[in-house]
Amino acid sequence: MRCVIQRVSSASVSIDGKVVGQCGRGYMILIGVSVDDEQKDLEYMASKIPTLRIFEDENGKMNKSILDVGGEILAVSQFTLYGDARNQRRPGFTAAARPDKAVPMYEGLVRAWRDQGIHVETGVFGADMQVSLVNDGPVTMLMDSTKLF
Secondary structure, three states, rough: OOOEEEEEEEEEEEEEOOEEEEOOOOEEEEEEEEEEOOOHHHHHHHHHHHHHOOEEOOOOOOOEHHHOOOOOEEEEEEEHHHHHHHOOOOOOOOOOOOOOHHHHHHOOOOOOOOHHHOEEEEEEEEEOEEEEEEEEEEEEEEEEEEOOO
């Protein structure tokens, strides 16, 4: 499982000009599911991301988590995180999970964050979405459940 985590002051996702999900201070997270992902990958992301300390404390150091600051999450499915363009100009997506696997994994991750008390809103899986955000910092983190990076 791969995630792009952007610390935001606000973010929203729209479909056909209508906002379907939004958040204030917190994270806008793009989530990709791999064909090889298992429950352990979901559990890793579910526990690691809420405890990631990328919010500033009173001394200006990144020392607080989204749980510490009461932040929100906008979670958006993004199969293109598994795009491979190393050997061609048009990326291949064979490493990305098909919807029958990706949807339950994505929904399970969202549910796990909600179970931790985080307010989470989402886009619509598979839809053509427009994402807007104000990246705070900017702070952007890449996370891979296989610890590739």
